Amino acid sequence: MRRVYLDHSATTPVDPEVASLMMTYYTEKYGNPSSIHSFGQEAREALEKAREQVAGFIGAQPAEITFTSGGTEADNLAILGAAEAYKDKGKHLITTAVEHHAILETFEFLAKNGYELTVLPVDEEGLLSVDGVQRAIRPDTILLSVMHANNEVGAIQPVAEIGRLAREKGVIFHVDAVQSLGKIPVNVNDLNVDMLTVSSHKIYGPKGVGALYVRKGIRLVPRVYGGGQEKKRRSGTENTPGIIGFGKACELAQARMADEAAKLTGLRDRLMDGILERIDFVKVNGPRGAKRLPNNVNVSVQYVEGESLLLSLDMVGIAASSGSACTSGSLDPSHVLLAMGMPHEIAHGSLRFSLGRQNTEEDVDYVLEQLPKIVERLRRMSPLFDQMQREAGAK
Numbered sequence: 001m002r003r004v005y006l007d008h009s010a011t012t013p014v015d016p017e018v019a020s021l022m023m024t025y026y027t028e029k030y031g032n033p034s035s036i037h038s039f040g041q042e043a044r045e046a047l048e049k050a051r052e053q054v055a056g057f058i059g060a061q062p063a064e065i066t067f068t069s070g071g072t073e074a075d076n077l078a079i080l081g082a083a084e085a086y087k088d089k090g091k092h093l094i095t096t097a098v099e100h101h102a103i104l105e106t107f108e109f110l111a112k113n114g115y116e117l118t119v120l121p122v123d124e125e126g127l128l129s130v131d132g133v134q135r136a137i138r139p140d141t142i143l144l145s146v147m148h149a150n151n152e153v154g155a156i157q158p159v160a161e162i163g164r165l166a167r168e169k170g171v172i173f174h175v176d177a178v179q180s181l182g183k184i185p186v187n188v189n190d191l192n193v194d195m196l197t198v199s200s201h202k203i204y205g206p207k208g209v210g211a212l213y214v215r216k217g218i219r220l221v222p223r224v225y226g227g228g229q230e231k232k233r234r235s236g237t238e239n240t241p242g243i244i245g246f247g248k249a250c251e252l253a254q255a256r257m258a259d260e261a262a263k264l265t266g267l268r269d270r271l272m273d274g275i276l277e278r279i280d281f282v283k284v285n286g287p288r289g290a291k292r293l294p295n296n297v298n299v300s301v302q303y304v305e306g307e308s309l310l311l312s313l314d315m316v317g318i319a320a321s322s323g324s325a326c327t328s329g330s331l332d333p334s335h336v337l338l339a340m341g342m343p344h345e346i347a348h349g350s351l352r353f354s355l356g357r358q359n360t361e362e363d364v365d366y367v368l369e370q371l372p373k374i375v376e377r378l379r380r381m382s383p384l385f386d387q388m389q390r391e392a393g394a395k
């Protein structure tokens with residue numbers, strides 16, 4: 001059976017070049033980068049090269065990069081670390097309703113522990129209003145966190161403008177760029193950010209590695225104490241092979257980004273237009289065109305359950321998602337779609353296809369061949385669809 005992986009926003013395969021480089025640092029050059037002998041030194045050199053590769057990809061200085069165990073830890077370090085470091089200046093925090101759980105849950109923890117939190121709404125496309133951000137900022141606001149691109153609907157936020165505003169008002173600005181890295185330009189200076197989160201496994205690097213960019217001069221209280229690695233910001237022996245793999249993945253992504261984005265945009269639109277053409281009662285979620293990530297398709301298929309769609313697609317070899325990987329398994333509809341004003345019953349029938357490096361037009365056409373048949377079969381069993389059709393017929 002054909003197998004088509006369309007869940008690259010959940011994770012990506014490790015690039016073979018990345019994997020083979022990493023293997024060397026597991027089996028041959030396995031020194032601890034803090035050791036002073038030659039084993040340690042060769043690991044240290046490779047680690048610092050990776051730091052340059054990650055920094056170079058986002059326009060930062062190597063000294064501004066702290067490696068972590070992933071995007072989640074980088075988000076936690078940014079928010080908890082800055083909230084603690086700047087608590088004497090104020091205790092008001094701002095974020096948005098469509099953030100990843102690594103952001104939302106962390107802010108909610110702080111809101112239960114003496115901080116005040118404003119959660120900004122988005123419009124029906126999932127986009128934030130810059131005016132809304134401006135109105136939310138108060139004299140005691142210390143931290144603002146806005147994601148660059150949304151992991152469910154691909155909406156790209158006006159981060160550069162928001163950053164300019166934050167800087168004017170003296171508010172620290174953090175951006176989760178896990179989904180945008182490698183797909184659209186991410187530059188910490190163009191985006192006017194103070195801190196920025198990236199993750200390796202979303203860009204064809206290994207899982208369990210990420211980084212937080214922290215602009216020089218921004219203070220941060222560590223969350224992990226110990227041997228003082230990563231300039232005391234994140235103790236613990238570095239995941240050397242993982243970090244080296246992440247560095248290589250950044251180098252490859254930087255070289256390929258322009259070509260890949262153009263190809264993905266073509267596939268995205270072929271899939272989105274094809275679905276709209278072949279299936280009735282379908283709605284595209286998120287913005288169209290340039291405000292959408294080149295690899296994201298998200299649709300609500302009315303009168304069917306997202307979970308049933310996913311299972312049926314899986315049976316014909318197609319891997320998609322009903323929103324974010326983290327919330328699948330739970331039957332709660334996506335917090336992102338609800339924040340965009342979608343009624344519960346429609347949010348339940350939502351599907352995300354996220355395209356990647358290896359996908360082809362044939363993959364897209366296979367989905368366009370299978371999905372309409374699956375939807376038709378599921379709707380035949382749906383009492384809601386039946387009722388809707390009888391009511392339409394009676395008119």
Ligand SMILES: *Cc1c(COP(=O)(O)O)cnc(C)c1O
Binds near residue numbers: 009075100151179202
């Ligand atoms: C995947 C993801 C994360 C979490 O990164 P991990 O490396 O998996 O911990 C954070 N934010 C966004 C937007 C993501 O898509």
